[in-house]
Amino acid sequence: DAGVIQSPRHEVTEMGQEVTLRCKPISGHNSLFWYRQTMMRGLELLIYFNNNVPIDDSGMPEDRFSAKMPNASFSTLKIQPSEPRDSAVYFCASSLRAGIRSYNEQFFGPGTRLTVL
Amino acid sequence: AQSVAQPEDQVNVAEGNPLTVKCTYSVSGNPYLFWYVQYPNRGLQFLLKYITGDNLVKGSYGFEAEFNKSQTSFHLKKPSALVSDSALYFCAVRDMGYQKVTFGTGTKLQVIP
Numbered sequence: 044d045a046g047v048i049q050s051p052r053h054e055v056t057e058m059g060q061e062v063t064l065r066c067k068p069i070s071g072h073n074s075l076f077w078y079r080q081t082m083m084r085g086l087e088l089l090i091y092f093n094n095n096v097p098i099d100d101s102g103m104p105e106d107r108f109s110a111k112m113p114n115a116s117f118s119t120l121k122i123q124p125s126e127p128r129d130s131a132v133y134f135c136a137s138s139l140r141a142g143i144r145s146y147n148e149q150f151f152g153p154g155t156r157l158t159v160l
Numbered sequence: 161a162q163s164v165a166q167p168e169d170q171v172n173v174a175e176g177n178p179l180t181v182k183c184t185y186s187v188s189g190n191p192y193l194f195w196y197v198q199y200p201n202r203g204l205q206f207l208l209k210y211i212t213g214d215n216l217v218k219g220s221y222g223f224e225a226e227f228n229k230s231q232t233s234f235h236l237k238k239p240s241a242l243v244s245d246s247a248l249y250f251c252a253v254r255d256m257g258y259q260k261v262t263f264g265t266g267t268k269l270q271v272i273p
Contacts, residue, residue, distance in 0.1 A: 047203070074259075085265045086204075086250065099260060134203055146192040146211045146254070149261065151203030 047152035049135050055158045061123040064155045067116055068137030076149060077110055077120050078134040086134075092118065093140055125159045132156050162187045164253045166264035173241045174272050181236040181267045183251030193234040194252040194261070195225055204250060210234060221245070241271045 048067040056062055068075050077089040090100040095112045103110070107126070112118040122129055136149040164185045173179045185191055192211055196204040208219025215227045225236045236249060251264040 086263045088260065088263075091260070093259075136203075140259070146209065146256075148194060148206040148209055149204075150206070151196075153203050154201075 047135055047137055047150055049133075049152035049155050051155060052153060053156045053158075055160065056125055057160050058126055059124045060159075061121065062125045062129075062157060062159075064120040064133050064135075064157070066118045066120070066135030066152060068118070068135070069150055070116070072137035072139050072150070073115070074138045074140040074149075075112060075118050076136040076138075077118070078136065078151075079131045080134060080154070081131045089120070122157075125157075127159045130157055130159050162191075162253055162255045162260075162262050164251050164262055164264040166249075166251055166267045168267050169265075170268040170270060172270045172272060175243055176240050179236075179238050179241045179245070179269065179271070181249050181251075181269060183234045183236065183264060184232050185234060185251070185253040186232060187253060187255040190256045191234075192254040192256060193225075193227060194254075195219065195223070195234075195236050196250045196252065196263075198248040198250065198266070200247075207236070207249075241269075243271045243273050245269060246271045 050065045073094050076091040079087045089102045090110045092112045110120045132154045134151050134154045136151045138149045139147045194209045195207040198204045207223050208217050210217045210227045218224045223238050248266045248268050250266050252261050254261045
């Protein structure tokens with residue numbers, strides 16, 4: 044298995060531009076998570092999906108952030124407009140959720156390093 | 161609510177010595193506990209988890225962790241540290257009644273040759 048795939052690996056953009064990050068979860072996994080990692084705030088959960096449905100987006104910092112999961116094999120995280128404080132590493136992770144008591148671990152992608160100038 | 165604390169930002173240990181990375185947690189119900197490792201410029205990798213049963217859990221790369229319910233701790237241990245173990249280690253907890261996993265702030269492990 045190729046693992047969780049994220050693209051691009053690096054993104055440099057200017058303030059005000061739209062940024063779209065992409066994620067392909069591991070085949071068969073039904074939960075998908077978007078995280079942001081910075082030195083100041085550590086690892087933050089932004090949003091997660093079960094069976095392509097957003098369950099909790101309370102971690103999304105502002106309305107400038109949006110995430111979609113149109114099918115089981117693809118998700119996007121969009122920032123519009125981007126700001127310098129959005130600079131961070133964004134991780135996508137997936138897991139197999141088998142019921143409410145599922146305890147399966149998450150598999151992380153390599154991350155997208157976003158720099159907003 | 162659930163939370164996890166990693167009291168040490170950094171742990172230094174000499175190669176060949178035993179290592180311990182500390183983690184304490186708080187949940188309202190029974191916990192699921194995890195350890196992940198992150199190498200530079202990489203995503204987090206799963207090391208081990210405690211769900212139920214034996215309090216001593218063995219994981220990847222010779223790591224193990226001990227669940228202590230009375231002290232609400234889940235410390236990561238390894239009998240003999242390797243330079244290649246140098247990385248960032250995250251403890252994570254999930255209350256059985258919730259889906260979200262809460263990660264700690266991470267502990268940087270530095271193994272000195």
